[in-house]
Amino acid sequence: MTRAGMIWVAVSVGLVLLVLLIIFILQNQDRVTVQYLGVAGELSLGMALFIAAVAGGLLVTIAGAVRILQLRIQRRRPAGRLPASAGPAATGGHEPTSGP
Template identity: 45%
Template structure:
């Protein structure tokens, strides 16, 4: 049976709700205070909140270079799409292709 987009969205929403529930339980069970220092700022946070914030900051630190790379690749693709018609398209290394067939997958 083929799934619809609404059905897939429902599954994603349920999984997301379960993950949020597990995170909430984690934060509530780890309520002991911990001193946290970051870039000169000092705070006393519950351990669960501190770990959750550390995970979020880690995800953002990974996402920033990934986003920059995606933007870079899109700009390169736009430049290739606006290249002079009839000229050989640059290959993966930036040089014109040699006629070799590249297969993906």
């Protein structure tokens, strides 16, 4: 499959998911009271669930981005070099001595 074909399939699947999401929100129009950190508000059940799903997705995205950055930093660091914060514990606890 060509790159253009893959993009077309991805856009089509995305549009189908958006239509299903719109149907879900329209079918769940009951008003609910939502409380968060002492702030209360009223909105439709479908919208409240949608906001919760987006917030969860953002948290997962942030955690994934942090992990990717950690792995990139680790990959760029030379293999034989110890980090700057490495002390005697990182070298096995043995420091060279100059006497008996």
